Amino acid sequence: MNQKPNVYQDLFLNHLSLDCVVFGFHDSQLKVLLLRMKRTKDWALPGGFVKPDETFEVAASRVLKERTGLGDIFLKQFKIFSDPLRSQNNPIVSDLEEEKDKGCIEWFHQRFISVGFYALVDFSKAEPTPDFFSDQCSWKALDEVDALMLDHTQILTKALETLRLQLNYQPIGYNLLPDKFTMPELQKLYETILGKELDRRNFQRRMLSYGILNKLEERKTGGAHKSPFLYEFNLGNYQKALQVGLYGGW
Amino acid sequence: MNQKPNVYQDLFLNHLSLDCVVFGFHDSQLKVLLLRMKRTKDWALPGGFVKPDETFEVAASRVLKERTGLGDIFLKQFKIFSDPLRSQNNPIVSDLEEEKDKGCIEWFHQRFISVGFYALVDFSKAEPTPDFFSDQCSWKALDEVDALMLDHTQILTKALETLRLQLNYQPIGYNLLPDKFTMPELQKLYETILGKELDRRNFQRRMLSYGILNKLEERKTGGAHKSPFLYEFNLGNYQKALQVGLYGGW
């Protein structure tokens, strides 16, 4: 979608769309990747459509490759949004009307259901790239996000809610942090996602008990105080925890 | 879909379908509602399509109303299945070919994505009813379920997996048990869903600690041994637990 396809109906399947809530972590803040629409300047989630030979997962990967330059992104579908009126009044249409592009307008006038994905990416490695309908693609801290296009605010909210829930039985951080990181950094990530502060000492104890961290000999220097140890994820245990979960529960 | 609509393309949206995994509890067994295809005798999940004015949730409710006679069913979407090849070789088509119904065959030859729902219903109140393509609609215990049509086995497996996960932070039982029930019955439900046995005494302690049960004065008589107390769900707390979750987690 870097170039405007004049042939949506030939390229993509009717009614099907997807939207991605891309999370990144930077400056002790949880950020989301957003697009700004060309004419209306509305902000929107990166999204796209599905080709005849794609699963939704593949389509989402393709879209995120275009928007961030990254491949092999952590991606998870969390909900499907199917309100019959959700895709009405798409600001994209008003952009297109200026160009009198009939076929294209028709495509965007149809009803779309949207599969919501959330993605976790390394902030420093992503290269935000606008699509054809937007003039800007950039990271926004969660508390800077105003009203979004269509039902995208609702999608973002649900994604965050899901992420918070998953935190309880899934490891997180491998996709959001650099390879080596300190315990305070990891804690800050958790605190940002949860939106509340945690006890430093209890966090460390619990985190270490999961067995998904390797403590390194190095320390992170340069900070203005006592230099903390560096950690890395134990990928084997991390992957295992992703599948089995962190707690047995029942 | 009790009658065969000759006008799918006018009634429903292209590419969109849904499948429901309907769970019921009876005879200390977890059962699933299945349909048997008329000609091929393949077993399948109850499913359907989406009308232009429906959300997926509304469409699923409509389908389940037709298959069970029940309204206001506990319903939850858990995953969308979008393999491009998933809806190939639909046995329904071979049924239709006998009738040389061209338009109808075309409809079923298109690629469908399917939103998976799972539903929890009161076994005793449901009235299984086949649709136009099936000659039988009946409950099957989980271990009696053989290979299902298309990717329906995969859908069923994922539904069960989701249900087991949800058990950890959501109350369950209100939709599956009669109004009054005993602690052993509730435990049996948990054991059946989880596929493993639990300690009677620890189960009771944990269950009561949730605060979602009212202990009644009555006992259940007629059993061959000591008569157990009856319980009912405390609906207020139950609903609250559904939203907030059973455990704080982080």
Place this chain on the structure above:
DNA sequence: TATCATTGCGTCATACCGACACAATAATAA
């Protein structure tokens, strides 16, 4: 050299959980 926020490591009381003991009960068999 003193200051001070930050970090590493530890303590303590409490809650919770798994495993298990024992008496009470209700239908059935003797």
Place this chain on the structure above:
DNA sequence: TTATTATTGTGTCGGTATGACGCAATGATA
């Protein structure tokens, strides 16, 4: 009528996880 037996109600006990907090060590800055 009485003994048997499987089941249920209630409680205990030790181990473990959790929340709240103490204190000394560190490393840049003043």
